[in-house]
Structures are given as C-alpha cells and as structure tokens.
Amino acid sequence: MTVRAVYALTGDVRDxxxxxxxxxxxxxxxxxxxxxxxxxxxxxxxxxxxxxxxPDLALATVEFPDDLAxxxxxxxxxxxxxxxxxxxxxxxxxxxxxxxxxxxxxxxPALGVEGVRRALGVPDRPIxxxxxxxxxxxTEDLAGLARQFAEGGIDLIKDDQGLGNQRWAPYAERxxxxxxxxxxxxxxxxxxxxxxxxxxxxxxxxxxxxxxxLDAGAGGLLVVPGVGGLPLLRWLARNTPDDFVLLAHPALLxxxxxxxxxxxxxxxxxxSLLRLAGADAAIxxxxxxxxxxxxxxxxxxxxxxxxxxxxxxxSLPTPGGGMSxxxxxxxxxxxxxxxxxxxxxxxxxGGDPRGSSERFRxxxxxxx
Amino acid sequence: MTVRAVYALTGDVRDxxxxxxxxxxxxxxxxxxxxxxxxxxxxxxxxxxxxxxxPDLALATVEFPDDLAxxxxxxxxxxxxxxxxxxxxxxxxxxxxxxxxxxxxxxxPALGVEGVRRALGVPDRPIxxxxxxxxxxxTEDLAGLARQFAEGGIDLIKDDQGLGNQRWAPYAERxxxxxxxxxxxxxxxxxxxxxxxxxxxxxxxxxxxxxxxLDAGAGGLLVVPGVGGLPLLRWLARNTPDDFVLLAHPALLxxxxxxxxxxxxxxxxxxSLLRLAGADAAIxxxxxxxxxxxxxxxxxxxxxxxxxxxxxxxSLPTPGGGMSxxxxxxxxxxxxxxxxxxxxxxxxxGGDPRGSSERFRxxxxxxx
Numbered sequence: 001m002t003v004r005a006v007y008a009l010t011g012d013v014r015d016x017x018x019x020x021x022x023x024x025x026x027x028x029x030x031x032x033x034x035x036x037x038x039x040x041x042x043x044x045x046x047x048x049x050x051x052x053x054x055p056d057l058a059l060a061t062v063e064f065p066d067d068l069a070x071x072x073x074x075x076x077x078x079x080x081x082x083x084x085x086x087x088x089x090x091x092x093x094x095x096x097x098x099x100x101x102x103x104x105x106x107x108x109p110a111l112g113v114e115g116v117r118r119a120l121g122v123p124d125r126p127i128x129x130x131x132x133x134x135x136x137x138x139t140e141d142l143a144g145l146a147r148q149f150a151e152g153g154i155d156l157i158k159d160d161q162g163l164g165n166q167r168w169a170p171y172a173e174r175x176x177x178x179x180x181x182x183x184x185x186x187x188x189x190x191x192x193x194x195x196x197x198x199x200x201x202x203x204x205x206x207x208x209x210x211x212x213x214l215d216a217g218a219g220g221l222l223v224v225p226g227v228g229g230l231p232l233l234r235w236l237a238r239n240t241p242d243d244f245v246l247l248a249h250p251a252l253l254x255x256x257x258x259x260x261x262x263x264x265x266x267x268x269x270x271x272s273l274l275r276l277a278g279a280d281a282a283i284x285x286x287x288x289x290x291x292x293x294x295x296x297x298x299x300x301x302x303x304x305x306x307x308x309x310x311x312x313x314x315s316l317p318t319p320g321g322g323m324s325x326x327x328x329x330x331x332x333x334x335x336x337x338x339x340x341x342x343x344x345x346x347x348x349x350g351g352d353p354r355g356s357s358e359r360f361r362x363x364x365x366x367x368x
Numbered sequence: 369m370t371v372r373a374v375y376a377l378t379g380d381v382r383d384x385x386x387x388x389x390x391x392x393x394x395x396x397x398x399x400x401x402x403x404x405x406x407x408x409x410x411x412x413x414x415x416x417x418x419x420x421x422x423p424d425l426a427l428a429t430v431e432f433p434d435d436l437a438x439x440x441x442x443x444x445x446x447x448x449x450x451x452x453x454x455x456x457x458x459x460x461x462x463x464x465x466x467x468x469x470x471x472x473x474x475x476x477p478a479l480g481v482e483g484v485r486r487a488l489g490v491p492d493r494p495i496x497x498x499x500x501x502x503x504x505x506x507t508e509d510l511a512g513l514a515r516q517f518a519e520g521g522i523d524l525i526k527d528d529q530g531l532g533n534q535r536w537a538p539y540a541e542r543x544x545x546x547x548x549x550x551x552x553x554x555x556x557x558x559x560x561x562x563x564x565x566x567x568x569x570x571x572x573x574x575x576x577x578x579x580x581x582l583d584a585g586a587g588g589l590l591v592v593p594g595v596g597g598l599p600l601l602r603w604l605a606r607n608t609p610d611d612f613v614l615l616a617h618p619a620l621l622x623x624x625x626x627x628x629x630x631x632x633x634x635x636x637x638x639x640s641l642l643r644l645a646g647a648d649a650a651i652x653x654x655x656x657x658x659x660x661x662x663x664x665x666x667x668x669x670x671x672x673x674x675x676x677x678x679x680x681x682x683s684l685p686t687p688g689g690g691m692s693x694x695x696x697x698x699x700x701x702x703x704x705x706x707x708x709x710x711x712x713x714x715x716x717x718g719g720d721p722r723g724s725s726e727r728f729r730x731x732x733x734x735x736x
Contacts, residue, residue, distance in 0.1 A: 026658070029502035030528060032713045036502055043504025043536060067535055068503065074568040075532035077595045082529060082619030085594070086659045086689070088626050134397035134404055135436065136411025160398060161450060164443035167435055168411060200442040203574065203603040226453070227445045229597025235571040251450030258456050259627035290394070291454045321454070345400045 001101065002063040004048075005080045006094035009058045010261040016058035020047045023090065024062045026083050043068055045079075059093070066097075071104040073234050073277060081264060085256075093265040095272050099311030107276040110237045111245060112313025113306070113338050116280050119219070119243040120155050121192050125368045126337055128153065128361055129247075129318065131344040132178065133160035139169040143181035145353055150185025150193035152357025156340065157182055158222040159198035161249045171197070172212055179216035194219025196247055199236070200228055210240070220245030223279070226253025230277040237278025247318065247340075248279035258292075266297045271304015274315065281316035281340050286331070289322030295334070302335055316340045325356065328363040337368055369469065370431040372416075373448045374462035377426045378629040384426035388415045391458065392430045394451050411436055413447075427461070434465075439472040441602050441645060449632060453624075461633040463640050467679030475644040478605045479613060480681025481674070481706050484648050487587070487611040488523050489560050493736045494705055495649075496521065496729055497615075497686065499712040500546065501528035507537040511549035513721055518553025518561035520725020524708065525550055526590040527566035529617045539565070540580055547584035562587025564615055567604070568596055578608070588613030591647070594621025598645040605646025615686065615708075616647035626660075634665045639672015643683045649708050654687030656695065663702070670703055684708045693724065696731040705736055 007023060009016050028045035029036055036044070042065060049061035069076040076097070084090045102108055109115070117123055130149050132142045142163075149157045159178075165171040175197045182195040199221040201209040213221060221240075225233045225248055237246055250270070256263040257270070264273070266284065274282045282305060285291030287298045298319065306314040317335055320342035331341055341364065347356040375391060377384050396413035397404055404412070410433060417429035437444040444465070452458045470476055477483070485491055498517050500510045510531075517525045527546075533539040543565045550563040567589040569577040581589060589608075593601045593616055605614055618638070624631040625638070632641070634652065642650045650673060653659030655666045666687065674682045685703055688710035699709055709732065715724040 022658075028530065029504070030499075030530060030712070031502040032717070035713060035716045037505060037509070039506070039509070040502045040504030043502065043534070068530075070532040070534035072532055072568070072570060074570060074592070074595050075530075075534070078529055078532070078568065078592060078619050081623075082592075082595075083622075085620045085623035086618060086626065086653050088660055131398075134399040134408045134411065136397070136408030137405060138407070141405070141407070161446055162396065162398060162436075162443075164438040164440055164446070166411070166438035166443070200440070200446065202440060202442060202599040203571070204607075206571065224442070224446065224450075227442050227450075227597065228599060229595065231570040231596060239572075250454060251446050252453045254451075255449075255453035255624050255631050258454065258630045262626045263623050285454050290390075292456055344398070345403060348403045349400070 001066045001098040003066050003069065003080065004096040005062050005092060007060045007062065008091040008093045009060055010056060010089040013052045013055060013058045016052065016060065017050060020050055020060035023060065023084055027079060028064060028068060030083060066101045069101060073105050073107055074231055076105065077230065088262050091262055091265060092268055095268050097276065097310040102276060102310035102312055106238050107234060107278060108312035109275060109278055109280045109315050111280045113316055114313065116245055116316060119245060120194065122155060124337055126332055126364050127155045127316065127340045128364060129156035129158060129340050129342040130154050130347055131158050131160045133162065133344065135160060135162040135166060136168050139174045139177050142169055142174060143177045146178045146195060147181040147185040148354035149357050150182045150191065151189045152354040153189060153191050153361035154193055154357050156196055156245065156247065157193055158196040158247060161198055161222065161224055161251050163198045164200055171209060175212050175218060176216040179218050183217065194245060196220045196222045196245065198222045200224045220247060222247050222249055224249045224251050225277060226251050233277045233279060245280050246278060247281045247283065248274050249283050265300065266293060267300030267304035270301045272309050275305065275309060275312055279315055281318045283318040283320050283342060285321035286319030286323060291321045306338060318342050320344065325360045325363055329367045332367050369434045369466040371434050371437065371448065372464040373430050373460060375428045375430065376459040376461045377428055378424060378457040381420045381423060381426045384420065384428065385418060388418055388428035391428065391452055395447060396432060396436060398451060434469045437469060441473050441475055442599055444473065445598065456630050459630055459633060460636055463636050465644065465678040470644060470678035470680055474606050475602060475646060476680035477643060477646055477648045477683050479648045481684055482681065484613055484684060487613060488562065490523060492705055494700055494732050495523045495684065495708045496732060497524035497526060497708050497710040498522050498715055499526050499528045501530065501712065503528060503530040503534060504536050507542045507545050510537055510542060511545045514546045514563060515549040515553040516722040517725050518550045518559065519557045520722040521557060521559050521729035522561055522725050524564055524613065524615065525561055526564040526615060529566055529590065529592055529619050531566045532568055539577060543580050543586060544584040547586050551585065562613060564588045564590045564613060566590045568592045588615060590615050590617055592617045592619050593645060594619050601645045601647060613648050614646060615649045615651065616642050617651050633668065634661060635668030635672035638669045640677050643673065643677060643680055647683055649684035649686045651686040651688050651710060653689035654691060657690030659689045674706060686710050693728045693731055697735045700735050
C-alpha cells in the first residue's frame with residue numbers, strides 16, 4: 001500500500017522532472033541518491049506521474065511506501081509536507097491515504113457529519129454556529145450572550161479563538177458559567193444548543209482543562225490545531241465522549257494555504273488533513289467575506305470535507321469570516337445542507353442577539 | 369506593558385491605513401468596532417505606527433495589551449498571527465515581547481548558547497552537528513553510523529526528522545541502541561558527542577518516549593514544532609534536565625516563511641518565536657543550499673537568534689539543508705562562532721563517515 005501525494009510545481013516545466021525526483025528524495029530519504037544504501041530502498045518515495053499544465057506548471061504525483069508513516073499522523077505530516085514546506089513553488093494539491101493506514105493512525109472524525117447531526121438532534125438542515133466575543137468582556141457578559149444565542153436557536157455556540165485564560169474571563173470560571181447559561185437558554189427554548197469552549201491548553205493543562213469542560217457539560221471544543229498541533233486534535237478525537245463535537249479553527253494553520261504557489265491547497269488542508277486529524281467540522285474563511293478565498297477554493301474545501309478520503313467519515317465545512325444572515329440562501333445554495341454556517345459579529349448588529357439568532361434560524365429553516 | 373508587532377502590508381499603500389486598523393481589530397476583538405462594548409476597550413489592539421515604504425508596501429506597528437496573551441504562548445500566537453495568517457499580503461516582520469510576559473509564559477530556551485556550550489564542553493568554537501539517515505536503515509546500521517560520527521568528533525548527532533517509529537528502526541529499540549553507540553564512540557575518542565533522537569510523539573506517548581530517551585542517556589531531542597506544536601517544545605524546555613539540548617527542525621513550520629509577502633519573516637519565525645518557545649538551537653535552510661533563503665534572510669535569522677529579545681537567552685542558529693565541509697570557512701565567516709553547523713548527507717561521501725567527520729572538525733578548529 002502507498003500514500004499518494006500530488007504536488008503542483010510552479011516554474012519552468014523543463015525543470016519539473018528533476019525537481020519532482022528531488023522532491024521524492026527530500027520527502028523520504030533526504031540523502032544523496034548516489035550514496036543511499038541498497039537496503040534502504042524500500043523506504044524511498046518515487047515519482048509515478050508528471051503532467052505538464054503549461055510552460056510554468058506541472059503536477060507531480062509521488063508515491064510513498066505507507067510504512068514510512070509508521071502508523072503515526074506526525075510522521076505522515078513530515079512525509080507528505082515536511083521539508084518541501086521550505087520550498088517556494090511547491091504546493092501539496094492532492095492526497096490519498098489508504099484506509100488501513102488512516103485507521104491504524106487512529107485518525108478521522110469520531111463523529112463526522114452524521115455524528116454531529118445525531119448529537120445535535122438536527123437531522124438534515126444546515127447547522128447554525130456563532131462565536132462569543134469580543135475578548136475582554138467579563139464572564140457574566142459572555143454568559144449573557146451565550147444564553148441569548150441558545151434561546152434564539154443557534155446550535156453551536158463557541159468561544160472566539162481569542163478567548164484563552166485571560167484575566168477578564170478565566171477559563172476555569174468562564175467555561176462552567178457559560179455552559180450553565182446555554183443550558184438555561186435551552187430550557188427556555190426547547191433547543192439543544194451546545195457550548196464549545198476554546199481549547200488551546202498547553203500540554204501540562206490539557207487534561208485539567210478538558211476535565212473542566214466535561215464537568216461543565218460543554219458539548220465539544222473549539223480547537224486551534226495551528227497552535228496546539230494536529231496531534232492534539234487527534235488525541236482529543238480519541239479521548240473525548242462519543243457525542244463531543246470538535247470544531248477546528250484556522251488560526252495560524254491557515255497560513256499554509258494563503259500563497260497560491262506554495263503550502264497546502266485549501267481542499268487538502270481544511271478537508272483531508274483536518275479530517276484525518278479528527279475535526280468534525282473545519283472553519284475556513286469563505287468567499288465573499290473578510291478574507292480571500294475564491295468560490296473554486298471554497299468548493300474544493302467542501303469537497304475535501306465530504307468526498308471519499310481514506311475511508312473516513314465526512315466532516316462539516318464551516319464557512320465563516322465575515323458572514324451575515326442575509327447571505328444564508330446563497331451559502332446554502334453553494335455549500336448544500338451539510339454545512340455549519342458560522343456568523344459572528346453580525347448577530348450583534350441591532351443590539352438584539354436573541355432576535356438576530358431567531359431570524360438566522362428562521363432563514364435557514366426557510367431555505368431547505 | 370504591551371506586545372508590539374510589525375506587519376508588512378503589501379498592496380496599494382493608499383489602503384494601508386484602513387488595512388492596518390482592520391488588522392488590529394482582527395487580531396484582538398475580531399468584532400465590528402461600531403458594535404464593541406465599551407467595557408471591552410482594554411483588550412483592543414491599536415495601530416501605533418504606519419510607515420510607507422513605496423507604492424505597494426507599508427509597515428504597520430500594532431500594540432497589543434499584554435494581558436491579551438493571558439500569560440500563555442498559545443494565546444500569544446493567536447494574538448500576533450492567528451487570523452491574519454489567513455490574509456495574503458500580511459507578513460509579521462518584527463515582534464517585541466516584554467520580558468515579564470516571556471517569563472510568565474515560562475518561555476525561552478532553558479540552555480541557550482551558553483548552556484549548550486557548557487553541556488557540550490565546547491567553550492567557543494562552532495558546534496558540529498549531523499543527522500542519522502536515511503530512514504529505512506535498520507537500527508544497527510544507524511548505530512554504526514552514530515558511532516563513527518562520535519568517534520570523528522561531531523558534537524550533536526541527531527536523528528533525521530524522518531525517523532519516527534517505523535518498523536525499520538522502532539523508537540524504543542533505536543534510541544537506547546544509538547545512545548549506547550554514541551557513548552562507545554565517545555569512550556574511544558574522548559569527545560562528548562550527544563545523541564538527539566527525533567521526538568514527534570503524539571500526546572499519549574510524550575511521557576513514555578521522553579522517558580525512553582532520558583533512560584537511554586540521550587543528550588537532548590530533535591523537536592519538530594511545525595508538527596507537534598510550539599507548546600510541546602515549550603513544555604519540553606520546562607520539563608527536561610538542565611543540560612538537555614532542544615534542537616528545533618523546520619519541517620512544515622518553515623512553510624510560514626516561504627512566501628515573501630505573507631506568513632512570518634524568517635528572523636521572527638526561526639529566531640524570536642522558536643526562542644520564545646524554548647529552542648536552544650533552530651535549524652533553517654541556509655543560503656547556498658538546496659533551499660532558497662537569501663543571505664539577508666539568513667542574517668536576519670542569526671540576529672533573531674542572538675539579538676536582544678524579551679530578556680531571553682540567545683539561541684544557536686543552525687544552518688543546514690545541503691551544506692558541505694568545504695563551506696565551513698565561509699559559513700563561520702558569515703554566521704560567526706555561535707552557530708551549529710549541520711552537515712548531513714555530504715559526510716557520507718567517500719564512504720568514510722568517521723574520516724569525513726574528523727576533517728569537518730579539523731576544518732572548524734582551523735578557522736577559529
């Protein structure tokens with residue numbers, strides 16, 4: 001069995017063959033081929049395809065022996081995009097991982113689309129999400145907002161990624177209080193909103209902060225794998241309750257997808273890789289917001305979340321980054337029903353977060 | 369006290385002011401300023417300087433209240449480069465962190481240049497390093513190489529970042545055996561070479577694999593923070609013995625520095641940030657090798673490792689990526705004595721790793 005990766009090589013295509021061969025060596029042996037011991041041959045990656053796409057672009061397909069990943073996500077990442085992350089003009093644009101390897105790595109979403117729907121009791125409509133912010137508000141104010149969002153019918157109420165353990169609303173105080181507020185909101189509305197605290201704990205606090213979230217009755221976590229590492233996301237997916245939703249935030253990580261000619265293509269990063277690491281849903285900056293992805297890139301992300309990959313459950317694309325309720329029809333039309341619609345600041349416009357949430361929910365229910 | 373960050377904004381400078389203001393909001397409140405509650409004002413970041421550098425470039429200086437980092441490295445990273453990592457044309461080019469905050473985060477190298485020199489018994493010459501590879505060799509072969517490098521006078525003998533827990537040389541077998549081989553080499557040569565196993569353990573194996581390395585007498589670790597996360601590096605710096613060397617590898621992480629107009633400038637990434645996270649030495653792809661940094665970028669990295677920053681000990685720049693012994697005079701001339709010179713594959717040329725190591729060491733000793 002092999003892992004296959006496709007790299008877009010930008011630059012004079014007459015160099016593409018030698019660059020592709022060098023890449024396969026860099027990502028496996030990282031050793032001069034003329035000096036490599038014969039007995040190491042089974043650990044070499046090889047170029048199995050090279051397709052010219054123009055004078056300055058070629059797609060190189062590289063096959064890696066799957067033993068090179070050693071059944072660990074960490075090594076898989078080093079293998080498919082470790083050193084070549086240092087090379088301009090090299091972009092990882094497609095990835096295929098054998099299902100047996102993905103299973104051995106213990107990767108993949110514990111819930112995925114179906115599990116999240118079951119956990120939320122939302123069988124088929126788009127899922128609604130919002131963020132508690134701004135950082136700097138005291139716990140009581142954040143809890144008050146959370147209650148209004150819960151009463152208004154938001155499904156996933158997450159901390160902003162900027163909410164850590166600052167003095168304004170320390171984690172150990174904030175998480176139980178907001179979870180309580182969301183439960184109180186649910187009791188009024190009859191909905192089943194979940195609170196997802198921001199989880200960016202350093203290693204020595206991972207177990208303690210997870211315990212606080214679980215004891216509080218949080219329904220999942222907002223994870224920031226660009227900061228805490230993809231392996232922590234994977235660990236959480238394997239070590240949290242069966243109905244615990246893991247939502248990945250793109251802070252820092254998203255830098256990998258920004259340059260069009262280097263890094264990792266959005267569909268592979270927000271789709272395949274985050275899915276492999278265990279994200280049930282992946283936030284990304286949607287077209288038409290404050291950031292810069294095109295519709296094609298957003299389509300690729302949605303496909304990366306939902307398409308066949310390594311035998312894993314599908315995850316939920318979670319477009320955000322400057323969305324507003326009036327875009328709901330268009331977003332549902334574009335992304336379909338299996339989506340989390342994340343609207344942050346705009347639900348505060350008008351000073352009535354509960355009312356805005358109700359309108360957001362009514363809009364979602366009306367378009368499906 | 370404030371954290372100051374400077375961002376290079378590429379694009380029409382007439383938009384620079386509004387982009388800078390939006391950036392300061394994005395990286396703190398991430399909330400429409402017209403809707404932000406007054407009581408959250410103390411957590412807002414502000415633009416304190418804007419300098420035009422041409423028709424398409426401006427430098428924006430943003431000040432963050434240091435409470436926004438909540439005394440945690442994870443939140444500091446979200447704060448200075450979380451969401452703006454998603455923006456093309458925004459590059460973090462300078463960072464200043466108050467010493468009190470860096471200390472509260474428990475950041476910084478436990479050893480730094482002086483500590484590494486003391487641990488190695490190398491008071492003033494450049495430090496020699498090499499890598500055990502290629503992956504795919506059995507443990508005995510890697511141990512044989514390690515012994516030759518130790519006998520030949522290499523100071524730091526590290527696993528290749530591609531050595532994880534693969535079947536060819538599983539971690540629990542490899543680490544004690546290679547540590548033993550290095551000790552045997554030292555007994556012959558009278559040198560004090562150290563073995564640094566590659567450490568990319570997933571969270572559930574961190575303590576077990578660290579224990580294996582410590583029990584084996586490894587002298588430090590090769591850490592891959594782009595994969596395992598900067599917080600794990602910081603944890604290791606705080607939870608390993610006083611003379612334990614932490615060498616950071618740029619796999620994946622280096623992608624942040626590849627595009628000239630987005631991500632994080634090399635000096636900040638390999639210097640300030642890795643130093644803050646606790647790297648005693650930071651490997652980066654030197655000019656004149658297989659990768660693409662210019663001399664200016666390499667100079668900035670060396671300055672980022674050694675210059676005043678957050679009251680932290682200096683770290684050791686570790687240029688690598690296709691170096692060869694014949695470049696020693698030039699590299700020492702460029703980087704100075706406080707440097708780790710990393711030469712990998714080229715020490716194998718000629719089939720005599722011990723002899724190559726001896727020549728490498730003699731060259732280093734002759735030029736200082």
